[in-house]
Amino acid sequence: MKRLLLTRTFPDATIAAARAIFDVTLRDSTVGLTAAEAAEAMQHHDAILCTLGDAFTAEAFATNHLRCGMIASFGVGHNHIDLAAAQRAGVQVSNTPDVVTDATADIAMTLILMAARRAGEGERLVRAGGWTGWHPTQMLGAHVTGKRLGIIGMGRIGQAVARRAHYGFDMKVIYFNRSEKDVDVPSRQVPDLHSLMSQSDVVVVTVPGGGDNAHLIDAAALAQLDDGAIFVNVARGDVVDEGALIAELTRGRIRAGLDVYAHEPSVPAALTTLENVVLLPHLGTAALEVREAMGQMALDNVIAWAAGQRPPQALWMP
Numbered sequence: 001m002k003r004l005l006l007t008r009t010f011p012d013a014t015i016a017a018a019r020a021i022f023d024v025t026l027r028d029s030t031v032g033l034t035a036a037e038a039a040e041a042m043q044h045h046d047a048i049l050c051t052l053g054d055a056f057t058a059e060a061f062a063t064n065h066l067r068c069g070m071i072a073s074f075g076v077g078h079n080h081i082d083l084a085a086a087q088r089a090g091v092q093v094s095n096t097p098d099v100v101t102d103a104t105a106d107i108a109m110t111l112i113l114m115a116a117r118r119a120g121e122g123e124r125l126v127r128a129g130g131w132t133g134w135h136p137t138q139m140l141g142a143h144v145t146g147k148r149l150g151i152i153g154m155g156r157i158g159q160a161v162a163r164r165a166h167y168g169f170d171m172k173v174i175y176f177n178r179s180e181k182d183v184d185v186p187s188r189q190v191p192d193l194h195s196l197m198s199q200s201d202v203v204v205v206t207v208p209g210g211g212d213n214a215h216l217i218d219a220a221a222l223a224q225l226d227d228g229a230i231f232v233n234v235a236r237g238d239v240v241d242e243g244a245l246i247a248e249l250t251r252g253r254i255r256a257g258l259d260v261y262a263h264e265p266s267v268p269a270a271l272t273t274l275e276n277v278v279l280l281p282h283l284g285t286a287a288l289e290v291r292e293a294m295g296q297m298a299l300d301n302v303i304a305w306a307a308g309q310r311p312p313q314a315l316w317m318p
Contacts, residue, residue, distance in 0.1 A: 002046040002306050003067075007033055007054050010074065011288065014295025018049070021303060032080070035060045042068035042091070047302045049295075051075055052282075053264070061085035070305040072298040075285070076100045076157075077236055078315060079210030087316050094301035094313040097156065099293040104234055104284040105160035108204050111232045111257025112165075114278045116202075117141040121275050142201075142228065142255075144169050150200030151175040152193065152217070153207030153235065154183060161204050162187055174199060193217075197224035202232065209236025219244035222254075229254045234284055237262040246270045249277050259284050 004022035006015065008030065018024050025045065027033075032053025033041060038060040041048055046067060050056065051074040061082060066089055073081060073095045086093050114120055118141040125131050125139075149165045151158045154177040162185045165171040173187035176196040181189065190196045193216070197203060203225065207213050217233075217240040225231065231254055233240055242262040248254055250270070257278040261267050264282060271277060285291060301311035 003044070004302060005041050005045040005048045007041070007048065007050040008074075010049070010295050011292045013292045014049075014299060017296065017299055018302075021299075022047070022306075039063040042066045046070070047072065047305065049074060049298050049302065050080075052077060052080055054080055056081040056086070058082045058085040061089040061091065066091065070094075070302055070311070072301045072305075072311070074294050074298045076104075077209055079208070079236060079238070083315055092305055092311060093315045094298070094311040095315060096294045096297040097313060099290060099297055100285045101156045101160050103287055103290045104157045104206075105164055107259055107280065107284045108157075108161045108206070108232055108234045109164050109168075111234070111259065111278055111280065112144060112202055112204070112230060115230045115232065115255045115257040115276075116144045120278045142230070144171070144202070146170050146172075147201035148172045148174065148199060150190075150196040150203045151187075152196065152203065152205045153177060154181045154187075154189075155206065157234070158204075158206040159183055159185060161206065165202075171202070193221055194224045197221050198226070200229065201226070202230045205231075205233045205235045205239055207235050207239055209238050214238050215241045217241065217245070219247070222248045225254050227253050230256065232257040234259045236260055237264060242268065242271075246274075249274050252276060 001023045004018055005025045007027050009028055033055055035055040035057045038056045043065060047070040048068055049072045068091055070092045076095055076097045078095050081093055118139050122139055149171040151162055154175040162173045166173050166185050174190050174196060175187055176190055176193050222244055237260040249256055255276045259280045259282055301313055304311045
C-alpha cells in the first residue's frame with residue numbers, strides 16, 4: 001500500500017476516501033510545509049496531497065533519494081510548486097481546475113458588489129453602533145448594472161465572471177488575454193493591458209499566479225484606471241504590485257476588493273486601515289461541496305498515478 005501524506009486537514013470525505021486506498025499520514029496543521037519539511041516529506045512518502053502555502057521549491061526537490069513520485073495539489077493555482085524542478089526530479093504534479101470555477105467567479109461578483117455599494121463600510125458602521133438612520137445621501141456608492149467590466153485572463157474563471165456580469169447585470173465585457181480566445185459570452189478582446197485598464201469601470205484579475213504574471217498589475221497599469229474605478233483580484237496576490245495598489249487606494253482614487261494577498265496570511269496594515277477596500281480571507285472556493293469536489297479530484301489524480309496511468313489533471317507530460 002502506497003504511503004500518502006495529506007499536508008492539511010482536508011474535508012472529512014477526502015480523508016475517508018484516501019484512507020480507504022492508501023496508508024495515510026494526516027498532518028494536523030493549518031500552516032503550510034516549509035521547504036525543508038517538503039523535502040523531508042518527499043523522502044518518506046510515495047505521494048503527497050498538498051495545497052497553497054506548502055513550499056515545494058526547487059531546493060525541496062534538490063534533496064537526494066526522493067521517494068515521492070506524485071504531488072496532487074488541492075486548488076487550481078500551483079505557484080507554490082516549482083514545476084520545472086518537479087519535472088527534473090521526475091515527480092508528477094496535478095491540480096484541481098474546473099471544480100473551482102463557479103465558486104471563484106461567485107466571489108469575484110461578491111467583491112464587485114461589495115466594493116461598488118460600500119457594503120463592508122456599511123456593515124462596520126452598523127456593528128460599531130454608528131448608524132443614525134437612513135438619509136438620501138448616506139454612503140453613496142456606484143451602480144454596477146450596465147457598466148464596463150474588464151477581465152484580465154479569459155480562462156475558465158474569467159469566462160464564468162463574464163457570464164455572470166453580462167447576463168446578470170448587463171455589463172459590457174472586454175478582456176485582455178495573451179492568446180486569442182473563443183469566448184461564449186458577448187465580449188471584446190483588447191490588445192494590451194493598459195487599454196483594458198483605461199477602458200474599464202470594473203477590473204477583475206483571474207490569471208494564474210507566478211512566472212511572467214508576477215507583478216503583471218504594476219503602478220503603471222493601475223495608473224490607467226479612471227477615478228472611481230473598482231479593482232478586484234481573485235487570482236493570486238503576487239500578480240499585483242501590492243505596494244502600488246496600496247498607494248492608489250490611499251489616494252482615494254479607486255476602490256478595490258481583494259480575496260488574495262502577496263504574502264498570505266499576512267495582510268499589510270496599510271490595507272486593513274483603508275475604508276475603500278473590501279478584504280476577504282481567501283474565500284474563493286470556501287464552500288463545503290466545492291472543497292469536497294476538489295479533494296476528490298486531487299485524490300483521483302493520485303489513484304490514477306498509483307495505477308500506472310497518467311493523472312487526468314497532470315500539469316506536465318512524463
